[in-house]
Amino acid sequence: MPRVTSLILSSPLVFFLQVSLILATNAHSLSYIAKDSIIEIGIGREREEVMLKEESGGSGGVVNNWARVCDTCRAAACTVYCRADSAYLCAGCDARVHAANRVASRHERVRVCEACERAPAALLCKADAASLCTACDADIHSANPLARRHQRVPILPISGYLYGTQVGPAAGETEDQFMTQEGEETIGEEDEDEAASWLLLNPAKNSNNQNNNGFLFGGEVDEYLDIVEYNSCAENQYSDQYNQQHYSVPPKSCGGDSVVPIQYGEGKDHQQQQQQQYHNFQLGLEYEPAKAAYSYDGSVSQGVSMSSMDVGVVPESAMSEISISHQSASRGTIDLFSSPPIQMPSQLSPMEREARVLRYREKKKARKFEKTIRYASRKAYAETRPRIKGRFAKRTDVDVEVDQMFSSTLMAETAYGIVPSF
DNA sequence: TTCTAATTGCAGACCACAAAGGGCT
DNA sequence: AGAGCCCTTTGTGGTCTGCAATTAG
Numbered sequence: 001m002p003r004v005t006s007l008i009l010s011s012p013l014v015f016f017l018q019v020s021l022i023l024a025t026n027a028h029s030l031s032y033i034a035k036d037s038i039i040e041i042g043i044g045r046e047r048e049e050v051m052l053k054e055e056s057g058g059s060g061g062v063v064n065n066w067a068r069v070c071d072t073c074r075a076a077a078c079t080v081y082c083r084a085d086s087a088y089l090c091a092g093c094d095a096r097v098h099a100a101n102r103v104a105s106r107h108e109r110v111r112v113c114e115a116c117e118r119a120p121a122a123l124l125c126k127a128d129a130a131s132l133c134t135a136c137d138a139d140i141h142s143a144n145p146l147a148r149r150h151q152r153v154p155i156l157p158i159s160g161y162l163y164g165t166q167v168g169p170a171a172g173e174t175e176d177q178f179m180t181q182e183g184e185e186t187i188g189e190e191d192e193d194e195a196a197s198w199l200l201l202n203p204a205k206n207s208n209n210q211n212n213n214g215f216l217f218g219g220e221v222d223e224y225l226d227i228v229e230y231n232s233c234a235e236n237q238y239s240d241q242y243n244q245q246h247y248s249v250p251p252k253s254c255g256g257d258s259v260v261p262i263q264y265g266e267g268k269d270h271q272q273q274q275q276q277q278y279h280n281f282q283l284g285l286e287y288e289p290a291k292a293a294y295s296y297d298g299s300v301s302q303g304v305s306m307s308s309m310d311v312g313v314v315p316e317s318a319m320s321e322i323s324i325s326h327q328s329a330s331r332g333t334i335d336l337f338s339s340p341p342i343q344m345p346s347q348l349s350p351m352e353r354e355a356r357v358l359r360y361r362e363k364k365k366a367r368k369f370e371k372t373i374r375y376a377s378r379k380a381y382a383e384t385r386p387r388i389k390g391r392f393a394k395r396t397d398v399d400v401e402v403d404q405m406f407s408s409t410l411m412a413e414t415a416y417g418i419v420p421s422f
Numbered sequence: 423t424t425c426t427a428a429t430t431g432c433a434g435a436c437c438a439c440a441a442a443g444g445g446c447t
Numbered sequence: 448a449g450a451g452c453c454c455t456t457t458g459t460g461g462t463c464t465g466c467a468a469t470t471a472g
Contacts, residue, residue, distance in 0.1 A: 377441070378439090381438095382439090387438095391436055395438075
């Protein structure tokens with residue numbers, strides 16, 4: 001009977017682990033699904049959403065059905081909350097209002113919770129790469145033990161010009177910038193072709209563009225990989241620093257791969273500045289005005305490492321894809337959320353952008369965290385094989401006989417034999 | 423505040439053996 | 448060119464082990 005027992009016992013356990021992993025890592029994505037009305041839940045909010053639609057006049061503008069409406073324009077979904085003004089603002093109004101003068105630019109703002117989009121975000125979940133308000137954080141991260149293990153850091157308020165040197169950009173452009181944050185998550189899981197479709201910006205534009213959220217990518221993969229390496233390390237430094245300040249968590253090392261953070265001296269070149277700019281963007285650090293024209297809380301930054309507990313085992317087929325941009329990830333782990341800081345092409349039309357986001361969300365929903373079995377027959381043999389302290393043991397003649405007896409008995413009883421379950 | 427011991431968490435090793443795959447006849 | 452044989456390599460899962468990080472005293 002050991003064969004049957006092991007098979008029966010293993011399946012529910014695997015199922016439970018898979019469900020737990022998915023819940024733990026995709027809690028945020030589930031909220032996205034709900035917000036997109038793919039699954040209509042959250043009854044208490046619906047009335048207000050209808051009001052939002054009505055207020056927006058059904059003007060064809062893409063307004064998130066769940067988002068709080070901008071207090072200024074009353075037309076777009078808010079993206080940030082200004083503490084000084086006690087106002088929820090959309091990206092466009094935020095740029096316009098806070099770029100108006102020096103005092104306004106110093107207003108501290110926080111990104112709106114990505115789950116409910118109705119309250120200021122208070123915490124950044126590194127595993128989900130999402131900024132959440134305290135209520136949503138409590139809801140999401142109390143769902144299961146794995147979710148509770150998600151590392152969250154308080155979100156620092158942001159100030160200054162968020163949108164580069166360009167004052168008062170068009171609403172669509174600012175929407176792009178926020179959409180980009182979500183698009184960043186894509187790269188870790190998209191295949192290369194799709195990633196390229198997300199990434200391939202005009203190199204010439206990039207090389208001079210100071211408005212790509214303030215961070216630039218010259219289009220060279222190698223350069224970018226360097227950035228990723230550095231980001232992952234430096235972000236840990238940041239979070240550790242923050243932990244030390246607020247949670248008394250001792251600092252961790254940057255990893256055993258000895259990725260030495262780049263020292264930015266007086267003579268730092270342009271690329272290094274770009275890296276540093278992006279890095280600070282991710283970390284939510286403010287830039288010195290003399291050195292950069294923006295600062296923004298990268299609350300949706302993807303430079304987050306996950307514990308192996310959170311992600312399970314890497315499918316081999318996925319390793320090649322992941323390894324390209326996640327060279328520092330430890331073996332056997334998926335660093336899904338430390339995906340590269342890539343920006344979506346700003347010239348995308350709203351329809352195209354929507355389509356890409358939908359495609360991304362579909363793929364995110366379809367993520368598979370379970371281990372991929374290349375040879376099911378080997379798995380079956382491994383599960384039935386005798387073990388001593390977890391190690392495979394030699395099959396004795398008795399074992400073989402018992403196994404044969406079991407097989408013949410079962411065949412006689414069922415008259416059909418054992419059909420593999422794979 | 424510093425040091426030491428205990429605890430916890432994690433990655434990797436280990437095992438046997440069927441199947442896969444390559445080389446050769 | 449295809450078949451058959453032989454040998455090497457691969458992959459599979461549960462447990463243990465060593466190391467590093469963390470916590471407690």
